[in-house]
Amino acid sequence: MLLTDPIRMLPSLFLPLVGVLFLGGFSAGSFAWAALGVVGSVVYSAVRWATFTYQVVGDRLELTRSLVSRSVRTIPLERIRGVDVSHPPLHRLLGIAVLRIDTGAGGDDKQEGELDGVTRAEAERLKAVLLWHARARMARRAARGAAGAAPGAPVAGAGQGPATGVPVPDGAVPAPVRHEIGEATPERVFLAVPRRWLAYGPLSGAYLLSPFALLAAGVGAAFQWGEQLGVERRALWSAAEWLWQHWGVLVAALVLLLLITPPVDMAVYALFNWDFTLKAREGYLVAERGLLTRRSVSLERRRVRGFELVESLLERQAGMARAWAIVTGLGDSQTRGQLLPVVPRKVALEVTGEAVGPIRADLRAHPPAARRRRLFRAVFPWLAATACALPPAVIWSGPWWGAVAAGLLLALLGVPLGLDRYRSLGHAYDGSRLAVRSGSLRRSQAVVERRAVVGWTLSQTWFQRRAGLLSVVAGVGAGTGGYTALDVGEAEGVAFVSEVTPDWLAPFVAPGAD
Incomplete structure (x- = not known):
């Protein structure tokens, strides 16, 4: 830690150290002050x-710091959602690891709990201990709830920890009841x-667009900071004009x-x-992954409520997809919730179905009115922009034909985009799980899962009312908080809600209503 901490602090010390050297004229005094700053960080x-x-x-984990004032952070073991172990390059070289605790609080790692610099063996041992304690307390609660025992009733099984040699006082934490909380099978x-x-x-798409984003950022930085670096804005414009001519x-x-991007x-x-x-x-x-930084992420299976399958346009053409878990109380779902990187779509469906649970019903198509809305929204904006840009271009004798051609081309490209967006719409329910796609x-x-649904929102815009459509949002206490079936027929949307939760909608539907 005396090596990793100062190295990690170097980026924040770089500018102050450079400033000291420049102000001191690279004299012996300035080098002494810079050395003092480095020693101070150590x-x-x-x-x-x-x-x-x-x-x-x-029943708690205590993290104590007493650098200037004493502070104690307490994390109840029953609130622990997962424990992640990562090995950055320098940590791997030194044989240490970073252990992060996720409590679902939505804060950053240091707010939830982080142990940076424990040995690899200690990280794995502590991970097993924390997860075992969390499961044990939940198992004791489940056993008491099932048996109707009093809160103070003793529970058998206390004594020894989860194959780590950690003693557990009698009556403090019971042994885990594996059939109550998950698997009893080997890994x-x-x-x-x-x-x-x-x-x-x-x-x-993020990877393919990254070089263009970097190029745009570089051009913007050149125009914004060029004068401060001694490059005049006129020279930058001259370079741009030269490139345009050549x-x-x-x-x-x-x-x-x-060519070099892929x-x-x-x-x-x-x-x-x-x-x-x-x-x-x-x-x-x-989920374990990483070459330089090896990371292990644990998600409690009983808190997993489903999965999300994501495909970019190019991934769909190649038959590939990615998958994330939908988990209750997960702070960072985009990073911690990843189940699969880019894999064949068939494999993704098989693995997520086996690990989380499959959807056993085909997606239902949405009405033709939804297709008309998709086409209108993909084509009309370009036609409107072309119509608005044409009069100024003609008045100023600009290249109006180019603007018209570009607008018509984009509008024409919007037709297959709108049709594809319509084909992507769908919703399904198989009796235990529901699915929506867009x-x-x-x-x-x-x-x-059906049990994850905590509410429904049925909404209509003015245009949707004219088309006889509505949007159905399934409120879920996990993931993004809600998943939407877009542009469903009015009757089909109400029927979908009634099918998933038949008792919830009955009080709001008039007898004999369609």
Whole structure:
């Protein structure tokens, strides 16, 4: 920790140290002050290390800091949703790890709980202890609720911890009742992603657009900060005009950028998803991944309420998809909730169905009025923009024909986009799980257990009322909080709600109403 902490602080110390050296004219005094700053960071790290302790006390974890004033953070074990262990490169070299505790509070890692710098063996041991204690307390509550026992009634099974040699005082925490909380089977691997599938990672739109985003950011930074770096804005405009006149150089640069983007994106994607493995262990779904930084994320299976299957346009063409878990009380679902990276869609459905639960009903198509709305929204904005831009272009003798051609081309491209958005719409219910799907450039299908639904919202815009459509939002106490079936027929939407939760809608429907 005396090595990793100062290295981690270097980015924040860089600008002050450079400022000291510049102001001091790179003299002996300025170097002495810079060295003093580095030594100070090491001393600060040493004091932080010496004044930080952690311990499991009864039914809680206590993190104590006494650097200037004493502070104690208490985390109830029953609130622990998961424990993640990561190994950044320097930590792996030194044989230590970072252990993060997720309580579903929605804060950052340090607010919820973080132990940075424990040994690998201690991280795995403490992870087992914390998860075992959390399961044990929930099992005791379930056993008491089932047997109707008094709150103070003793529960048998106390004594020894979860194969870690950690003593547990009698009467404090019971042994876990595995049949009440999850699996009693050995560790089970659902999928170990083959390394050749990492080649499909750049199909995600975020990876393909990253070079253009970097190029745009570089151009913007050049115009914004160029004068401060000694480059006049006139010179930047001259360079842009030269590139515009020598368009061959510009085209060659763009082609080169497109050629080098896939291998670079593939390498970056592989760094984060190397040897991705999804397994079940002691009532938890465990996802392990990473090349330089190896990370292990645990999700409590009994809190998983479904999954979300996401496909970009290119991933759909290649038959690939990604998957995230829909979990109650999960602070960072986009990172911690990932079940699968880019894998074949068939494999994604099989694995999520086995690990979380399948949807056994086909998606129902939405009415033709929904197709007309999708086409209108994909085509009309470009036609309207073209009509608005045409008069000024004609008056100013501008290239009006180019504006018209571009607007008509974009409107024409909106036709297949609108049709694809309509084909992506769908909803289903198989008696235990419901599913909704929408989107085209990013198509998302959410599969949620019926028990996770806590409410419904049926809404209509003025245009939807004219078309006889409505949007049905299933309120879920997990994931994003709600999943929408867009542009469902009025009768079909009400029937869908009545099918999933028949008793909820009955008081609001008039007898004999369609």
